[in-house]
Amino acid sequence: MLDTANKIFEQVGFEFELVGQPTAVGKTNDWNLTLGTFEMDSTGTPRWKYSSACTNLLSSYAASDCIELYFTGSVVYRRGCVAVTTPYGIVVGKSKVRTTTLAHELGHALGLEDCYARMKNAKMGVVASVLHAEEPVDGQFFRGGSGDWGDERGRGFYAKEDIRLAVAGRLLMYGFSSDSRADIPTGWVLSLTRDSGTGTPDTLWSGVGESCIKKLITEAYSR
Numbered sequence: 001m002l003d004t005a006n007k008i009f010e011q012v013g014f015e016f017e018l019v020g021q022p023t024a025v026g027k028t029n030d031w032n033l034t035l036g037t038f039e040m041d042s043t044g045t046p047r048w049k050y051s052s053a054c055t056n057l058l059s060s061y062a063a064s065d066c067i068e069l070y071f072t073g074s075v076v077y078r079r080g081c082v083a084v085t086t087p088y089g090i091v092v093g094k095s096k097v098r099t100t101t102l103a104h105e106l107g108h109a110l111g112l113e114d115c116y117a118r119m120k121n122a123k124m125g126v127v128a129s130v131l132h133a134e135e136p137v138d139g140q141f142f143r144g145g146s147g148d149w150g151d152e153r154g155r156g157f158y159a160k161e162d163i164r165l166a167v168a169g170r171l172l173m174y175g176f177s178s179d180s181r182a183d184i185p186t187g188w189v190l191s192l193t194r195d196s197g198t199g200t201p202d203t204l205w206s207g208v209g210e211s212c213i214k215k216l217i218t219e220a221y222s223r
Helices: 002-012 052-060 101-109 164-170 215-221
Strands: 032-034 036-040 046-050 069-072 074-076 083-086 089-093 188-192 203-207
Touching: 002 101, 032 052, 032 069, 046 052, 052 089, 074 089, 083 101, 089 101, 164 188
Parallel strands: 032 074, 069 089
Antiparallel strands: 036 046, 083 089, 188 203
């Protein structure tokens, strides 16, 4: 998986390497790790809270000079989730992991965000597609990088005939697991929020590209 990640991040000049040997940590019942749950705050807004098992395990072995990787049997987080990046490190569930999963989570560790083009509303059971996902990709889909979609001669990554849903699915930070996601554009893309079950997803700009990588991380890890 690390080889795949390095091939993907080569497009923005990054390379990762292992700096330690794999070590067995934690308890047997952490093999299927429950990361936490959504809890309502005083305003009725759902907020994520990490479980004590997660914080105890991951913070006990946290390092300050690298990105910690934890492999478990499965990640109990939300439906369909196979890996997650936490403040304490990256947790990967081995049971259903894809070749691009680690690269996607390393993107989160570098400050990149998920993006979605279509999703099912958990509460109403309807599909939200406020991106007009079936429309052709255009300059309004990418912010801060018109060359991403072919408007600038010699620099375009995507043909104007490509539809937005297909282009989103090729991005490394596409929120649904796929072996085909690998592209890192220049900056932001039009996206949907991840619905927590309390309403319909909204449109937003998601930082999925090279210019959105955190500066301090860039200084530490860039070639």
